[in-house]
Amino acid sequence: MTPREATTGAAMRLSRVTGDRRHRRRLVELGFVPGADVSVIARGVNGGLILALGDARVAVDAGTAATLLVEPSHD
Amino acid sequence: MTDVRPAKTLLAKSCCDEHTGTVDERAPRVALAGNPNVGKSTLFNTLTGARQSVGNWPGKTVSVARGTWRASGGDVTLIDLPGTYSLLPGSPDEALTRDVLVDHGMDGRPDAVVIAVDAANLARNLYLLAQVMETGVPLVVALTMVDVARARGVRVDADRLSALVGAPVVPMVPRRGEGLDALDRAVAEALANPRPPAVPPLGDHVEPALAALAAELPAASTARFPARWLSIALITGEPVPGVPDGTAALARDLGAALVDGDDLGDPEVLVAEQRYAWVHKVIADVVTRRGDTRTTWSDRVDRVLTSRWSGAPIFLAVMWGVFVLTTKAAAPLTAALQALIDGPVAGAAGGALTAIGAGAPVRGLVVDGIIAGVGQLLGFVPLMAIMFVLLAVLEDSGYLARAAFVVDRLMRLIGLPGRAFLPLIVGFGCNVPAVAGTRILADRRHRLLTGLLVPFVTCSARLTVYVLVASVFFGDAAGTVVFAMYVLSIALVIGIGLLLRRTLFRGMAGEPLVLDLPPYRLPTLRLIGTQTWVKLRAFLRTAGGVIVATVTLVWLLSSIPVGQGTFGDTPVEHSVYGVAARTAAPAFAPAGFGDWHNSAALLTGFVAKEAVVSTTAQTYSMSESAGDGELAPALRATFDRTSGGHPLPAVLAFLVFLLAYTPCMATVAAQWAEMGGRLTLFGIGMQLTVAWLLAVAVFQLGSLFW
């Protein structure tokens, strides 16, 4: 699933980033790497999300959120 | 890698920043690198006593600044680099930082690097640190924001980190000046005994490929670039100048073999993941957390400020506040300043000049030219100051980043990021601070596009003309006409924005939103004060001369007689100015207002819309205070005549022209300062074209019906 389907506040683990090369590179540099801890902090208009990525907070639009694949994490 | 290197010239210049003074070319150089928004500029300012712009927004520093740090071990030239997430050049700023760090062929390469690492956001900061370590440059890690980390229950073991990085780690709070002595000692030591840091391992998979490539690197390349950095760059497919094609091809093959079988495989991403693997190992080793650090109060605030329901209303309320403050609060201050200049100052100067026996022309030049010009310039000061204070508060608090998120979708329609909303809103008050406000945009192209759109935002000075003209011609419907001008203004911003985005700014839009949100911070008075002062000074310096010069020029032109009269004592109609207006008038005939009174008013409007009403009165040889009683019939008669019996469409066309053409000389001056002469002139041409076409269309279509 993508963070858009995830419950707000639930702990998740990033499994994969899709999209074109430039896009993936940009996200990877910010720390969106497989295994990273991700959770949804807030939901804005039009599907935009504020994500917690470890200690960082990153705002992404709906399109970007859809390129992130996450799974529930159990710890 | 680019072979065009802005850094070269930037660093080679004896001084890059007006605030930093000259630096000693022989002093050792220390570059300040790090992620955006981690306190580099704060540190730089504290160490050098300079005033680099600091702000709670990633990407605040967009060019290099240099200053002298009087360290205990002797003077050091400190270079404040733009913040970057990585050394792969994604933008010119990043390319600059990277070239400074890796290219030995470049002048001004630093002797050591202080890398600022945000203790409250370690992962991403250590990722950049890993890349800097790969360059082998002697390092000192400044562990900033330890106060924020502590407040969140995060403790970083500096000694352990130092052992893993192979470089000194100095915990500090740049904002409060804590840790400066320790940094001083660490840098002195790094300069005296330069040692390369440790090398973050990239895993069993990547390392053998790097080793295979390292054996093939030509000596010329390894003399210019650090060997490990070079191997990694080449394997990830990055072009590096001066590397033989054969070596580059070999590297590409090695890279491709690393990701064989993965459909999304990319050596660059693979290497980045490996660096993060190292980062997470380091974090596990040096960080201890106390309590639940997952949801902070900042997150709870975010839930409200950005939510689907409350995000937009809060945003609109804040913007409304900005609008009211920049229009209403500044007005009395501006009026008082102007009254002071027009009254006592002009009077005293006039008296003094008479006393020393200066003739009427000299008095006119000084009083009506220069002093009036300075008066107009000063009139902008309260407005600009309020605007800059508001910008600083919004930015430093961290709200601006949230606001950008809230309106991102809307602004994206015209290819601009959410933050561009702010200058446009400010533009309704006054275009001058709005143009200067485009600086909050990190991307140059976004700044330029916004700067070109601002003049189409109808400012409050234009409102005075709408009101006068509309009430003369439209009676009870005047309000509707004025409102229509505002609607048209918004439509123009969107329309021109779409047009520019499809033409001049093609390929700019479509960048998805991925925005690092800074934590909320209490803005400090000192920070807001210095920021406002620095920006205000820059405005006065760049725009001041233009404004004073233009006002003086207009006075001069309207004082030089053509045919009859004497200098300084001639009716406007018979001055160079009047003649110029008369020459321009026929151009407006297709729009239905081709008369010299109108073109004189528009000519003045080029200087300042505030002066349009008084010029109109002046051209009819009556004082402004004569009021509607006398001015209205004269205006009606003019429009009746020029429009061939269709005065209303002609008046509308006049108003539309007034809305769309160049707002004022001060805006032009501000644009000149922000985006350079070429684009400013292009903007003027565009405004005149749009204004003329629209005015003609309004009159021609309108006269079919009225």
Ligand SMILES: Nc1nc2c(ncn2[C@@H]2O[C@H](COP(=O)(O)OP(=O)(O)OP(=O)(O)O)[C@@H](O)[C@H]2O)c(=O)[nH]1
């Ligand atoms: N709490 C706290 N805030 C700090 C500290 N140092 C800097 N700040 C604040 O952090 C924000 C960013 O500081 P800057 O100095 O502009 O950061 P920068 O690294 O130069 O940012 P860029 O120019 O965008 O790369 C500002 O709001 C500072 O006031 C610190 O040690 N503690």
Ligand SMILES: [Mg+2]
């Ligand atoms: Mg900075």
